[in-house]
Amino acid sequence: MNIEKSILSEIYKGMSFSCEEALFIESKLEKLELKKGATLLKNGETVLHQYYVYNGCVRTYFMDRSGKEHTLQFAVNDWWISDYTGFFSSTKAIMNIEIIQDATLYKISRKDTEALFCEIPRLETFFRKKMEGAFASFQQRILASLATSAKERYVSFIGLYPQIEQRVKNYHIASYLGITTESLSRIRKELTQE
Amino acid sequence: MNIEKSILSEIYKGMSFSCEEALFIESKLEKLELKKGATLLKNGETVLHQYYVYNGCVRTYFMDRSGKEHTLQFAVNDWWISDYTGFFSSTKAIMNIEIIQDATLYKISRKDTEALFCEIPRLETFFRKKMEGAFASFQQRILASLATSAKERYVSFIGLYPQIEQRVKNYHIASYLGITTESLSRIRKELTQE
DNA sequence: CGCGACGTTGATTTGCCTCAACGATTGTGG
DNA sequence: CCACAATCGTTGAGGCAAATCAACGTCGCG
Secondary structure (H helix, E strand, C coil): CHHHHHHHHHHCCCCCCCHHHHHHHHHHCEEEEECCCCEEECCCCECCEEEEEEEEEEEEEEECCCCCEEEEEEECCCCEECCHHHHCCCCECCCEEEEEEEEEEEEEEHHHHHHHHHHCHHHHHHHHHHHHHHHHHHHHHHHHHHHCCHHHHHHHHHHHCHHHHCCCCHHHHHHHHCCCHHHHHHHHHHHHHC | CHHHHHHHHHHCCCCCCCHHHHHHHHHHCEEEEECCCCEEECCCCECCEEEEEEEEEEEEEEECCCCCEEEEEEECCCCEECCHHHHCCCCECCCEEEEEEEEEEEEEEHHHHHHHHHHCHHHHHHHHHHHHHHHHHHHHHHHHHHHCCHHHHHHHHHHHCHHHHCCCCHHHHHHHHCCCHHHHHHHHHHHHHC
């Protein structure tokens, strides 16, 4: 129970709960231990859950008609991840979710997410604020894609997310930045020569 | 009072309020009537407000070092707009907000937004759901910028937002799509020839 | 009417892609 | 623990979509 309580203090950092509340929340969370290469969700499936990443590394990616992968998001410790276009509207996934490093996750369904907000309104506030931060980050990413070159985006990426850069393959980073592995390789070369 | 009440039924469509609640909400909203060309917010200013667009058209744009403008968002009837990177963290704006068609807006401060959520929790739920939709849209825009050509993005834009396409200048659309006005002109020419 | 803002067209350049080949690294079974 | 294959990253040559630079119509408004 104490051990289990500690995961809530990770997920909902800074909040405290009554024993009753903690039990209620825990009853909605399911722990998953997954290996590298596992798939959490496939394009076309109904999106029922979102996932809290306790450790490891996960990504969501979109596959276009020509078979190219485009990484939308990486998630490491303390991030939430899902196909949110599907999750929020309870429709089919347009993306895939893939474990790229052995991971411990906690999953919760859309219905239970809403139930928690209803029962414990300050969870809704907590979640809203998390989402505000994520919303701002995605807006900044759009601005970066409009205003900066591939090289600048790469430099910015390794500055913002050094812990991710160390853990993922270069082709994952390339597909996140919107360039090919060859281009990324050439950019990396230029940077070492400077 | 009845007239004023109707703006709440626009902003918070589908919700109903007690007389007391309605007065409280209205006390936090300030109506603005602005002319085309007006600037609501400038890069560097502290972001204190967000704006509900009742009518007219507004955009947020980022200006890069070389002076080029990059449109992040258009807002027409029933959209909210602000520099959300600044609004959510109460810091300085990185973008500008410009009226591009005579507009009627209702502005509310960050502090009052939070006060409303606190006093009337179902407003927080309402706002969260609006934001979930916007969040999903921005994610899809990132995927589109990663996976599709300028021409495809333009076709998709006029399909998704015909009411915006009619109201804004071509150079606004170009700066939203991440291309030059010349390229957009050539794309439009190609499309009429098909 | 005349001027400025907007859109179009052409010539050239460029950043990144594609295709192809080849090193380097990692993981795995013998 | 090594051998070898698969995966991953790098390099080069050539191509293409969109940018840049420049010039010129066209439209709306004072």
